[in-house]
Amino acid sequence: MRNAIIFHGTGAHPGVAWYPWLAARLAERVYDVEVPHYPGINADPVAGLLPRILESHRFDEQTVLVGHSGGAALLLALLEHVRVSQAILVAGYCTRPNDSEEPVLQDSYDWDTIRANGGELYFINSRNDPYGCDDRQGRAMFDNLGGTQIVRDDGHFGDYNQVYDEFPLVDRLIP
Incomplete structure (x- = not known):
């Protein structure tokens, strides 16, 4: 059976934004x-969080990973260790995007391994992300990785002050 794991962003949880909607859409298919709920995303150093994630989930070549914000940045570290069919990084980043500490980021990435393990890669970002x-x-x-970059003018694709209950674009990208 195909599986999908949706990783929430910094300070978020599984019940916000478009995560429940996308989960229901994928379950229908x-x-x-x-x-999963990982309060430590971008609060705990990724080196400590990553082993718990690797032990807690099944990853294989039929797995689809979706990450939003800090959850998308987490996918970069995760893809150094697991091979999946598809990874969609929404409002993702690979360097500090602002003045905040970013413990979800690594000092460097093995881009060749991520490219080999990531399957079909999508990067969805907004020009006006706050x-x-x-x-x-x-x-x-x-x-660094190839894949497909999709650029919108749509803020952070969901946040405490940006209602974003559905995300049809992401749904359409997943077979």
Whole structure:
């Protein structure tokens, strides 16, 4: 059975934004869907968080990973260790996007391994992201990994002050 794991962003949880909507859409298509709660995303150093994530989930070449913001940045570290069919990074980033500490980021990435393990890669970023997780960040990941970069003018794709209950674009990208 195909499985999908949706990783929330910094300070978020599985019940916000478009995560429940996308999980329901994928479940209708017979995906085994997880939307785990990791309060430590971008609060705990990724080196400590990553082993817990690797032990807690099943990853294989039929797995689809979706990450939003800090959850998308987490996918970069995760893809150094697991091979999946598809990874969609929404409002993702690979360098500090603003003045905040970013413990979800690694000092460096093995881009060749991520490229080999990531399957079909998508980077969805917005030119007007208020946190700096913008199209330039998406371009940096695209330049290192290839894949497909999608640029919008749609803020952070969901946040405490941006209602974003559905995300049809992401739904359409997943077979």
